[in-house]
Structures are given as C-alpha cells and as structure tokens.
Amino acid sequence: MIGVGVIGYGYWGPNLVRNFSQLDDVQLVGVADKRAEILERVGGKYPHLKLTSDYEELLNNPKIDALAIATPVSTHYPIAKDVLSKGKHVLVEKPLTVSSQEAWELVRLSEKNKRVLMVDHTFIYTSAVQKIKDLLLSGELGDIYYLDSVRVNLGLFQHDINVLWDLAPHDISIMDYLFDKLPEEVNAVGISHIGNALENTAHLHFYYPSGETAHVHVSWLAPVKIRLMLIGGSKKMVVYNDLEPSEKIKVYDKGITLIKDEKNLHKALVDYRIGDMYSPHLEPTEALHRVCSHFVSCILRGETPITDGEAGARVVKILEACKRSISNQGERVKL
Numbered sequence: 344m345i346g347v348g349v350i351g352y353g354y355w356g357p358n359l360v361r362n363f364s365q366l367d368d369v370q371l372v373g374v375a376d377k378r379a380e381i382l383e384r385v386g387g388k389y390p391h392l393k394l395t396s397d398y399e400e401l402l403n404n405p406k407i408d409a410l411a412i413a414t415p416v417s418t419h420y421p422i423a424k425d426v427l428s429k430g431k432h433v434l435v436e437k438p439l440t441v442s443s444q445e446a447w448e449l450v451r452l453s454e455k456n457k458r459v460l461m462v463d464h465t466f467i468y469t470s471a472v473q474k475i476k477d478l479l480l481s482g483e484l485g486d487i488y489y490l491d492s493v494r495v496n497l498g499l500f501q502h503d504i505n506v507l508w509d510l511a512p513h514d515i516s517i518m519d520y521l522f523d524k525l526p527e528e529v530n531a532v533g534i535s536h537i538g539n540a541l542e543n544t545a546h547l548h549f550y551y552p553s554g555e556t557a558h559v560h561v562s563w564l565a566p567v568k569i570r571l572m573l574i575g576g577s578k579k580m581v582v583y584n585d586l587e588p589s590e591k592i593k594v595y596d597k598g599i600t601l602i603k604d605e606k607n608l609h610k611a612l613v614d615y616r617i618g619d620m621y622s623p624h625l626e627p628t629e630a631l632h633r634v635c636s637h638f639v640s641c642i643l644r645g646e647t648p649i650t651d652g653e654a655g656a657r658v659v660k661i662l663e664a665c666k667r668s669i670s671n672q673g674e675r676v677k678l
C-alpha cells in the first residue's frame with residue numbers, strides 16, 4: 344500500500360483525489376488546501392481524510408509516501424522541492440515549473456533522493472494518443488510530416504499564466520511523445536485582447552531537424568470548443584478529435600506520391616492516393632485513472648514514469664522558447 348496525499352483542491356485537485364481513492368494499492372490519507380471553505384467540501388465527501396490548510400502537515404505525516412500537487416503553476420517548484428527533500432515521491436500537475444532551470448533542479452533532486460518525479464501530462468495516457476503512438480511505431484503512418492493542433496474555446500481567463508502556459512502544455516507534451524525529439528527552432532505569436540500582459544490567443548510553430556513541422560493554435564477566446572489534431576504521415580494521416588464521444592481517431596489512407604517527369608525535370612507530377620478510412624476501437628478508461636495508477640506502479644516497482652521529470656523539463660524548455668519568441672514579435676528561437 345502507498346499512502347497518498349493531495350495538495351490543492353481547486354478545479355483539478357478533486358479529480359486526483361477521486362482517482363487515487365479508487366486505486367486498490369493506495370490509501371488516500373489527506374488533502375491540503377489553503378482555503379478553509381474548500382476543506383469543508385472535501386470533508387463532506389471523504390470524512391476519513393486528514394484535512395489541513397498547511398501542506399507541511401502532510402509532508403510530516405509518516406503514513407504518506409507520495410504527494411500529488413494541483414496548485415497554481417508558480418507554486419509547483421517550491422512545493423515539489425519540499426516534497427522531494429522530505430524523501431517522498433511526487434506527481435506534479437502540468438506544466439512542471441515556470442522555468443526549465445527549476446525543472447532540472449527537481450529532476451536532479453529526485454535522482455539524488457531516489458524518489459519518483461512524475462508530471463501529469465494527462466493526454467499521453469489517453470487511449471487516443473497511445474493509439475497514435477502505436478500507429479507511428481508500427482510504421483502504418485510512414486514518416487511523420489507534420490502535426491497541426493487546435494485547442495480553443497471560450498476559456499477561463501487565468502490570472503497568473505497566459506494561454507501558452509495553460510493550454511499548450513497538452514499539445515507540446517503530445518508532440519514531445521509522438522516525435523520523440525526536441526524541435527530545433529520555434530517561432531510564436533500571441534496577443535491579449537483585453538489589454539493585459541497575459542496573452543489569450545497564441546500560434547506556435549515548431550521546426551524539427553529532419554524537416555517535420557508542428558503548429559499549435561491555443562485560445563481562450565473562441566465561440567466554440569475545438570480539440571482537433573491532424574497528423575500527416577507519408578503513408579497515412581490521422582484526424583484526432585478529442586470531443587468525439589466515440590471514433591475520436593480516424594485513420595485515412597490518403598496521401599500523395601511525387602512522380603518525376605524525366606523529360607521535364609522542373610515539373611513534378613503529383614499522384615493522389617485516396618483509399619479507405621477506419622476508426623480504431625479505443626478503451627474508454629479515464630486518462631487520469633491511468634496517470635494515478637502509473638505513478639503508484641512506478642513507486643512500487645522502482646520504474647521511471649513515461650512522463651518523468653525530464654519530459655516535464657523538455658515541455659517547459661519549449662514553452663520558454665515560445666515565450667521568448669512571443670516577446671520578440673515572433674522571431675525564430677533556437678532550442
């Protein structure tokens with residue numbers, strides 16, 4: 344049994360508490376949140392839990408082996424550092440930290456203290472993203488050409504982070520997982536339509552050394568909710584619509600082949616291939632359930648999580664490069 348505590352019970356924390364409370368090898372011990380009215384709500388639902396406004400109490404509780412952090416992004420680093428320094432394992436919400444320097448410090452601390460540091464890059468644990476990874480690894484899609492993602496809605500304007508740090512970690516973590524390498528360069532533009540310093544809309548472009556590209560559009564100012572990703576491969580292409588209740592993924596046997604005209608070398612003829620489309624079956628398991636159970640299994644077996652601290656640090660490094668590009672009117676930034 345692993346004793347678990349959760350720090351932060353705002354919007355996302357209750358989902359972590361619910362999922363940890365459903366795992367067989369977990370004893371959920373306590374919840375910390377700064378706000379007293381929040382703790383009353385937790386107590387009504389989970390009367391056996393230790394509730395505190397000071398997370399230090401959870402750090403000092405010998406029944407707790409691991410803590411999950413679902414507090415605002417700027418607090419992730421100091422809290423995670425405290426948790427790892429106390430010799431406890433930690434699951435941190437995305438994005439891991441606000442700077443890659445902080446992220447790498449946490450990675451080193453987790454290695455030194457031999458404790459699991461995992462980041463909740465939730466989408467990596469969805470059946471849809473797992474399926475796309477399988478399609479890539481099996482060679483069914485061929486060489487990956489591009490990834491194009493739109494993640495927009497009339498979203499909650501955050502007070503401490505812009506849309507880049509709020510929504511783009513999802514797309515960048517998926518990109519990092521599927522491409523399995525860092526982009527060479529990024530350029531990004533972003534805008535705040537309400538006159539403050541926090542951009543509510545951003546377009547991010549990523550350039551990979553072997554020619555692949557990715558584009559991500561994130562916004563809190565769209566009239567409709569769109570969660571759509573296109574992945575183009577040399578053999579097949581995928582459309583991933585996360586809002587579809589079933590058939591989230593469609594695999595299209597479509598593409599082009601260039602035929603060289605030997606007489607007219609400057610002319611390349613394009614041959615279009617239009618074949619069948621299929622939608623693979625996806626297990627409906629909640630991704631966060633997989634996140635929590637993977638975290639616990641890594642602790643019990645001494646394994647490295649798929650979304651370990653290094654994955655978290657890579658995502659933060661890419662976010663930092665995008666931020667620098669936005670500040671410099673979209674100039675290309677090398678990673």
Ligand SMILES: NC(=O)c1ccc[n+]([C@@H]2O[C@H](COP(=O)([O-])OP(=O)(O)OC[C@H]3O[C@@H](n4cnc5c(N)ncnc54)[C@H](O)[C@@H]3O)[C@@H](O)[C@H]2O)c1
Nearest residue numbers: 351352353354355356375376377378413414416436437465
């Ligand atoms: N994985 C996902 O899909 C997903 C979705 C939403 C949010 N998140 C992440 O979860 C984190 C929290 O986001 P949210 O939307 O739930 O925020 P929120 O503001 O709704 O909740 C944060 C809670 O943390 C508490 N808190 C702040 N500082 C604290 C401290 N020092 N000790 C104890 N409690 C403290 C606040 O009182 C609040 O209740 C963020 O990192 C966010 O990016 C992840």
